[in-house]
Amino acid sequence: MLGRVTMMSDEPPRPPRRKRYSGKNPRRFEEKYKEHDAARFPETIAQVMAAGKTPAGSHIPVLVDACLDALALHPGMTGVDATLGYGGHAMRILQKIIPGGKLIGLDQDPIELPKAEQRLRQAGFDEHDFAAVRSNHAGMKKALDRHGLAAVDFVFADLGCSSMQFDDPVRGFSCKHAGPLDMRMNPHRGMSAAAWLARTTPEKMATALHEHADEPRAESLAAALAGRVFLTTMELATAVRAAVRAADDDIDLTVRRVFQAVRIAVNDEFGALDAFLRVLPDCLNSAGRVAIITFHSGEDRRVKQSLQAGLRCGVFSAISDGVVTASPEERRRNPRSTPAKLRWAIRA
Numbered sequence: 001m002l003g004r005v006t007m008m009s010d011e012p013p014r015p016p017r018r019k020r021y022s023g024k025n026p027r028r029f030e031e032k033y034k035e036h037d038a039a040r041f042p043e044t045i046a047q048v049m050a051a052g053k054t055p056a057g058s059h060i061p062v063l064v065d066a067c068l069d070a071l072a073l074h075p076g077m078t079g080v081d082a083t084l085g086y087g088g089h090a091m092r093i094l095q096k097i098i099p100g101g102k103l104i105g106l107d108q109d110p111i112e113l114p115k116a117e118q119r120l121r122q123a124g125f126d127e128h129d130f131a132a133v134r135s136n137h138a139g140m141k142k143a144l145d146r147h148g149l150a151a152v153d154f155v156f157a158d159l160g161c162s163s164m165q166f167d168d169p170v171r172g173f174s175c176k177h178a179g180p181l182d183m184r185m186n187p188h189r190g191m192s193a194a195a196w197l198a199r200t201t202p203e204k205m206a207t208a209l210h211e212h213a214d215e216p217r218a219e220s221l222a223a224a225l226a227g228r229v230f231l232t233t234m235e236l237a238t239a240v241r242a243a244v245r246a247a248d249d250d251i252d253l254t255v256r257r258v259f260q261a262v263r264i265a266v267n268d269e270f271g272a273l274d275a276f277l278r279v280l281p282d283c284l285n286s287a288g289r290v291a292i293i294t295f296h297s298g299e300d301r302r303v304k305q306s307l308q309a310g311l312r313c314g315v316f317s318a319i320s321d322g323v324v325t326a327s328p329e330e331r332r333r334n335p336r337s338t339p340a341k342l343r344w345a346i347r348a
Ligand SMILES: C[S@@+](CC[C@H](N)C(=O)[O-])C[C@H]1O[C@@H](n2cnc3c(N)ncnc32)[C@H](O)[C@@H]1O
Pocket: 059, 060, 061, 062, 082, 083, 084, 085, 086, 087, 088, 089, 090, 106, 107, 108, 109, 112, 135, 136, 137, 138, 158, 159, 160, 161, 162, 163, 185, 272, 273
């Protein structure tokens, strides 16, 4: 009975106890409670960022000013962020198009999408300004139809994975963190990386290693890895290291390339990108703009060829001359911006 009386007191509820960890500072992703709570611990966030790192559970947007310039945003415009992620670009885009504008934010990740939506709502953007839609951007046209929009003034995409996905061991994306070998951006759909590897043939895997990661030892690695059961990220990383032990070049780079190739296959990233590029012209108003950031050669090649083909056949009136990349200062501040390449185009 006494317990019940205590619960009815006017005392404010105590904040939940933080997770215990060994040592002076938390090391594991889920233990870094200060980094996960940027609003309460801005000093910790500033310290982590000053060290060139991304705070746990967040994502630092890349090439932001160049993207905003390429999209030539102003109040009243409607547009799509086809890869909402943390909402970093979306936040800056919304600041430019409000009042009167509207942004549709697409992402296929059911875990991160509600968090990004909440962040943008807390920043003051209501349902008139912004809609978060769980969708693959291959289905961008249908998502616009459902929101009563025939076409929009701009489309933005920042391809690949977010830092939240890479850094959370439970998502199984990274060769640096021990976790289940999953790698799905939408873990409720399709095959995990473990299932894909167990079922894939050496031929299919060699093609993935070539096309998704420019891996020079694609055939021998595929022979060593395809059809085998790896349940964790560490088991796969160890098997890759064992397969290339004799070689004297950078083994860590090979491990990263294998992870990239498998991730792209598991999420059918090139299939989704091709479909997105196909529907793109139909989604843009006349004189509408698109800006796309890519992170590796397979993605950039597809975007470049599609924009060039669009220019040749008159779908686009102008496209970027080459790519925009991060400045040395941005690379130092955020090393994850280093491989980023931005291309843009204007709808005829
Ligand atoms: C690099 S992050 C975007 C980060 C974002 N620009 C920001 O500043 O926070 C890429 C995001 O795109 C999502 N994504 C990747 N491929 C997708 C696809 N085919 N359809 C929808 N979302 C996708 C991922 O789930 C991830 O959240």
